[in-house]
Amino acid sequence: MIEPVLEFKRVSFDYKSEPLKDRVPILEDINFSVNDGEFISIIGPSGCGKSTIFRLITGLEEPGAGKIYRKGQQAIDRLGRVGYMPQQDLLMPWRTVFENAMLPLEIKGIKQNEAEEHVLKLLMDFGLKGSEKAYPGDLSGGMRQRLSFLRTILSGSNILLLDEPFSSLDAITRLTMQEWLLDQWQKLSKTILFITHDVDEALFLSDRIFVLSQKPNSLIKEVKVPLGRPRRVRDLGNLDVITLKEALIDELRPRTAT
Amino acid sequence: MKNLNSYYSSLLVFGFLLIWEAGARAYNKSFILPAPSEIALTLWELRSVLVLHHLPPTFLVIFIGLVLSILIGTGLAIWMNGNKVAEKTFYPIIIASQTIPIIALAPIFVLWFGYTIWSKVAVTVLITFFPITVSAFDGLRSSDKNLKELLLTMGASKKDLFFKLYVPSALPSFFSGLKVAVTLSVIGAAIGEWLGAQAGLGYFSRRMMTQFDGAAVFAPIVLLSAVGILLFLLVTWLEKTLLKWRKTG
Numbered sequence: 486m487i488e489p490v491l492e493f494k495r496v497s498f499d500y501k502s503e504p505l506k507d508r509v510p511i512l513e514d515i516n517f518s519v520n521d522g523e524f525i526s527i528i529g530p531s532g533c534g535k536s537t538i539f540r541l542i543t544g545l546e547e548p549g550a551g552k553i554y555r556k557g558q559q560a561i562d563r564l565g566r567v568g569y570m571p572q573q574d575l576l577m578p579w580r581t582v583f584e585n586a587m588l589p590l591e592i593k594g595i596k597q598n599e600a601e602e603h604v605l606k607l608l609m610d611f612g613l614k615g616s617e618k619a620y621p622g623d624l625s626g627g628m629r630q631r632l633s634f635l636r637t638i639l640s641g642s643n644i645l646l647l648d649e650p651f652s653s654l655d656a657i658t659r660l661t662m663q664e665w666l667l668d669q670w671q672k673l674s675k676t677i678l679f680i681t682h683d684v685d686e687a688l689f690l691s692d693r694i695f696v697l698s699q700k701p702n703s704l705i706k707e708v709k710v711p712l713g714r715p716r717r718v719r720d721l722g723n724l725d726v727i728t729l730k731e732a733l734i735d736e737l738r739p740r741t742a743t
Numbered sequence: 744m745k746n747l748n749s750y751y752s753s754l755l756v757f758g759f760l761l762i763w764e765a766g767a768r769a770y771n772k773s774f775i776l777p778a779p780s781e782i783a784l785t786l787w788e789l790r791s792v793l794v795l796h797h798l799p800p801t802f803l804v805i806f807i808g809l810v811l812s813i814l815i816g817t818g819l820a821i822w823m824n825g826n827k828v829a830e831k832t833f834y835p836i837i838i839a840s841q842t843i844p845i846i847a848l849a850p851i852f853v854l855w856f857g858y859t860i861w862s863k864v865a866v867t868v869l870i871t872f873f874p875i876t877v878s879a880f881d882g883l884r885s886s887d888k889n890l891k892e893l894l895l896t897m898g899a900s901k902k903d904l905f906f907k908l909y910v911p912s913a914l915p916s917f918f919s920g921l922k923v924a925v926t927l928s929v930i931g932a933a934i935g936e937w938l939g940a941q942a943g944l945g946y947f948s949r950r951m952m953t954q955f956d957g958a959a960v961f962a963p964i965v966l967l968s969a970v971g972i973l974l975f976l977l978v979t980w981l982e983k984t985l986l987k988w989r990k991t992g
């Protein structure tokens with residue numbers, strides 16, 4: 486059997502910053518495993534703890550209970566191991582587009598020429614060519630998001646955590662970026678975890694979808710996407726997919742008391 | 744827009760000088776209130792002695808004082824930013840140090856350092872390190888916590904965090920403090936020289952006071968403020984070149 490690259494076993498978590506008495510567990514008894522080369526989407530209502538799962542994987546937070554495994558080993562020292570694209574774009578306002586993209590390569594200590602070449606090529610792919618000398622303050626929301634995405638790709642990690650990476654892109658650019666992502670994912674055999682609010686996006690991109698329910702008892706439900714690869718946008722019109730989509734949307738809708 | 748601004752302020756200064764000139768002529772006691780034209784004339788007459796003999800020692804005091812202040816101030820700020828105990832210990836002391844009437848304390852420096860350059864430097868440091876320390880410290884603290892976390896997820900070391908996040912975040916605030924400090928440094932040097940010196944613009948001005956030469960009291964002061972303005976412009980220029988990304992105006 487193939488070993489999962491990433492595994493959560495009975496992980497619970499709450500933010501310590503809250504005063505003890507009104508502390509609600511954000512995650513309780515979460516289990517899941519991600520195989521090498523898989524594309525996983527995570528969906529769930531706002532505030533249910535999706536971004537928190539990413540903070541746990543990156544090592545910014547430690548689980549209150551339970552364990553996180555990487556390649557079958559308990560992962561204690563997790564910082565610097567995965568490529569993380571946070572929900573806000575978090576660009577450095579004092580660095581140009583080019584310098585922002587260079588950041589992960591500088592930290593990894595990659596040689597200047599080599600790094601520059603790499604960055605320039607990707608800037609082209611991401612439609613940021615021509616603005617490499619601009620500062621983030623002069624970019625549109627969509628451009629900032631693409632730059633933040635580009636920076637994550639440049640981290641060179643095998644596991645990418647993308648927190649709503651395409652939320653401020655227009656439909657066409659978003660489709661281009663989705664196709665680019667699928668293309669890269671297949672070429673470079675990366676493992677991707679992808680948070681989104683868009684059920685269509687999740688269905689189009691992923692092998693499996695994790696559905697988180699509203700806290701306090703956020704449980705993960707797994708759904709396999711009944712589509713082969715390569716996919717095209719019109720595959721989303723399949724009957725199977727439409728039924729699944731409706732089921733997912735029902736799942737996400739807040740339960741009304743009956 | 745910028746040209747227009749300096750146009751208005753020049754106009755105001757010119758008007759003020761005009762009133763001063765008229766008032767001084769009417770009052771006609773030049774040892775108390777010399778007219779601007781007299782001061783300009785004296786400045787011109789004393790130009791070589793002021794610029795060649797008295798400006799260099801004063802400038803040296805300002806320069807050494809500022810360099811020491813920047814070293815001590817930023818060093819302290821970096822330390823306080825990295826160490827909670829250091830912050831709790833030094834921050835209140837730094838604030839309290841500003842309530843000390845420095846002019847009253849200045850004679851003690853003469854006792855400690857004698858009539859050497861160091862008594863003057865000490866006064867300069869004491870009044871300039873405060874804006875530098877506080878602004879550098881606030882700047883360091885203003886760095887974005889989320890950016891710090893992002894850098895950590897990229898595997899950044901302490902050194903990476905310092906140079907790639909803390910320093911750039913602190914620069915805008917540091918420069919604001921430095922602008923205040925360079926103008927104060929001129930005052931510090933002048934006060935230091937009043938205590939006793941063999942040369943310097945502050946010393947010269949005070950000596951002329953005892954000789955009832957009003958115009959010669961003001962002439963070195965004009966030169967001092969010119970030094971202050973030049974230093975201010977230098978810092979502004981540095982700020983503009985280093986912080987190109989900031990939207991101004």
Ligand SMILES: Nc1ncnc2c1ncn2[C@@H]1O[C@H](COP(=O)(O)OP(=O)(O)OP(=O)(O)O)[C@@H](O)[C@H]1O
Pocket residue numbers: 500502503511529530531532533534535536537538572
């Ligand atoms: N640093 C923090 N300290 C305390 N509580 C936090 C912190 N970050 C998030 N929370 C809380 O944890 C809960 C889950 O937050 P999280 O950001 O993981 O939600 P999310 O599923 O990503 O939501 P969204 O879809 O809106 O991004 C929220 O109720 C939030 O208030």
Ligand SMILES: [Mg+2]
Pocket residue numbers: 535536537572648
């Ligand atoms: Mg989120």
